[in-house]
C-alpha cells in the first residue's frame with residue numbers, strides 16, 4: 001500500500017490543470033484499500049471514477065489479493081488526468097481495471113449489467129464491493145443503489161461517500177449548480193440515499209459510518225442463512241412459549 005500511495009503522491013499534474021487529484025482524503029483511501037484486502041473483496045465496482053485515484057486504490061488492493069475484477073464507471077474519461085493515465089503511472093496493467101466512460105451515466109450501464117446477469121428472471125450477483133461516489137444527488141443515486149444492490153453478492157459491501165455533504169458546499173456551486181433549487185442545494189442527498197434507501201433495505205445490515213460521518217457502509221446479508229436463522233428462532237420461540245404455558 002505504501003508503494004501505491006508514494007506513487008500517487010508523486011504524480012505531477014499538468015500546469016494549470018484545474019482539478020483535484022485526491023477527491024477523498026488519503027486516510028479514507030487507505031481505509032478502503034485495507035478493507036478490501038482484509039475482507040478479500042475481489043470483485044469491485046466503482047460508480048464515479050473522477051480522476052482515477054480511488055480506482056487505482058481499489059485496483060491495487062485487488063492485485064494484492066492475487067487479482068479479480070474491477071470496473072469503474074464515469075460519464076467521461078476526463079482529459080489529461082484520468083484513471084488510465086494514473087493506472088499507467090502507478091504501474092497497474094491496462095487490463096487490471098475496466099475503465100468505462102458511459103455518457104448516459106452509471107444507471108444505464110448497471111441496467112445493461114443487470115440484463116446480462118438475468119436468466120429466467122433471476123439476477124446472478126457479481127460484486128463483493130461497490131464504492132458509490134458519483135453524482136451526489138438523490139436522483140440518480142437512489143436508483144444507483146437499488147440497481148447495484150441486486151448485483152452485490154450476499155456478504156458484499158457498499159460504501160457511500162459524502163453522507164455529510166450538500167451541493168452548496170462546493171465552492172463553485174453557483175457555476176456548477178446555479179440552476180438548482182434551494183432544496184437540492186441544501187439537502188444532504190447522500191444521507192437521504194443512505195438513510196431511506198440503504199438502511200431501510202431488508203437485505204442490508206452492518207450499518208456504520210466512518211471518517212467523521214463522511215462514508216456510510218452497509219453489508220448485504222447472507223439472506224438464505226438469515227432466513228433459516230429466523231425460522232429456527234421462531235420455532236424456538238414457539239416451543240418455549242408452549243413450554244411456559246404448561
Ligand SMILES: C[S@@+](CC[C@H](N)C(=O)[O-])C[C@H]1O[C@@H](n2cnc3c(N)ncnc32)[C@H](O)[C@@H]1O
Pocket residue numbers: 021022023024047048049050051052053054055073074075076104105106107133134135136140
Ligand atoms: C467525486 S468524483 C469521483 C471521485 C473518485 N471516486 C475519487 O475519489 O478519486 C465524481 C464523478 O462522478 C461522475 N458522475 C456524476 N454523475 C454520474 C453519473 N450519473 N454516471 C456516471 N458518472 C457520474 C462525475 O463525472 C465525476 O467524475
